Amino acid sequence: MTKENIFNKEEFADLLERAKGDRSINRFAEETGVSAAHISRFLRSLIEAPPTPETISKFSSKAYNDVSYRDLMAAAGHIAITKENGSIGLDELEDDDSDEVDNRRPYVPTRNASIDPISPNERRMEMENLEKRLFQVILSYLYEAPFQWNMQKPDSRMRFPDMIVDIDDEKYSRWLLEFKAYPEPNRGFGLPPQHIYGRLAMIEFSPKDKFTIVVNSERAFQYFLRRPPVSIRANIYVMLVDIEKGRVLTEEQLSSYEI
Known part of the structure; x- marks a missing residue:
C-alpha cells in the first residue's frame, strides 16, 4: 500500500458520521446491515484495518449528506485521487474479512478502473427498479394482446427466466421472458449475450416455446442483434422497450427452433 493509499481513520470516521x-x-x-458495535468502533477510529469495499457499499447505499461511495473508498485507502487531475488509482485490495461477518467475497474493482460515485448496492437496486418497470410494460402489453394468456405462478427456486406466460397463440403456447435493464444509455454493456445463451443452452425448449430478452437500451438491443446464438435450438427474440413511454418499440428474432 502506498503512502497516498493509507487508511485515514479520522477522515473515514468524519465521513461516516456525515453519512449517518x-x-x-x-x-x-x-x-445498512452492519452491526452497531462495528459502526461505533469506526466512528471512534478504533479499528486499524479499513472496511472492505462491500461494507463501504452498504454504508454509501444509505448515506446522508451526499457522502458517496468514492469518498468512503478514498478515505479507506482503497483508491487514490490525485490532486492534479482528480484521476483515480487503485491499490491492491485484499480479501480481508476482519470487518465483515458475511463470508461472501467482497466487491473488488479492477485495477485502474474508474470508481463510480454510486456504490454497487445502489447500482443493483437501480437495476432492480428498472427491471420492475420493464415487467409493468410487458404486463400492459399483454393486456392489449390479441390472444388469451395466463401468467405462471413464480417458483422461488427458479431465478431464470424472470417471467413465464402461457399463451393461446397460433405459433406459440408458452412465452418466457428475461428482463435486462441498463441504467444509462451510454454506459458499457455489462452482461454479454454469451452469459444468457449459456443459461439457455441448459433449458429444454419445445417448438411452441418463445423466449424473449427484454432490454431498455438501444445499444444493448443492437448488441444482441449482432451476436445471435448459433447452436441453441430455441425461438429466441430480443425486445426493445421504452420505459419512460411505457411501450414496446420493437422485437426481432435471433434464432428459431429447427426440427
Whole structure:
C-alpha cells in the first residue's frame, strides 16, 4: 500500500458520521446491515484495518449528506485521487474479512478502473427498479394482446427466466421472458449475450416455446442483434422497450427452433 493509499481513520470516521446524519447508530446499523458495535468502533477510529469495499457499499447505499461511495473508498485507502487531475488509482485490495461477518467475497474493482460515485448496492437496486418497470410494460402489453394468456405462478427456486406466460397463440403456447435493464444509455454493456445463451443452452425448449430478452437500451438491443446464438435450438427474440413511454418499440428474432 502506498503512502497516498493509507487508511485515514479520522477522515473515514468524519465521513461516516456525515453519512449517518441525524440517525442513531442503531438505526443506521439496521438500515445498512452492519452491526452497531462495528459502526461505533469506526466512528471512534478504533479499528486499524479499513472496511472492505462491500461494507463501504452498504454504508454509501444509505448515506446522508451526499457522502458517496468514492469518498468512503478514498478515505479507506482503497483508491487514490490525485490532486492534479482528480484521476483515480487503485491499490491492491485484499480479501480481508476482519470487518465483515458475511463470508461472501467482497466487491473488488479492477485495477485502474474508474470508481463510480454510486456504490454497487445502489447500482443493483437501480437495476432492480428498472427491471420492475420493464415487467409493468410487458404486463400492459399483454393486456392489449390479441390472444388469451395466463401468467405462471413464480417458483422461488427458479431465478431464470424472470417471467413465464402461457399463451393461446397460433405459433406459440408458452412465452418466457428475461428482463435486462441498463441504467444509462451510454454506459458499457455489462452482461454479454454469451452469459444468457449459456443459461439457455441448459433449458429444454419445445417448438411452441418463445423466449424473449427484454432490454431498455438501444445499444444493448443492437448488441444482441449482432451476436445471435448459433447452436441453441430455441425461438429466441430480443425486445426493445421504452420505459419512460411505457411501450414496446420493437422485437426481432435471433434464432428459431429447427426440427
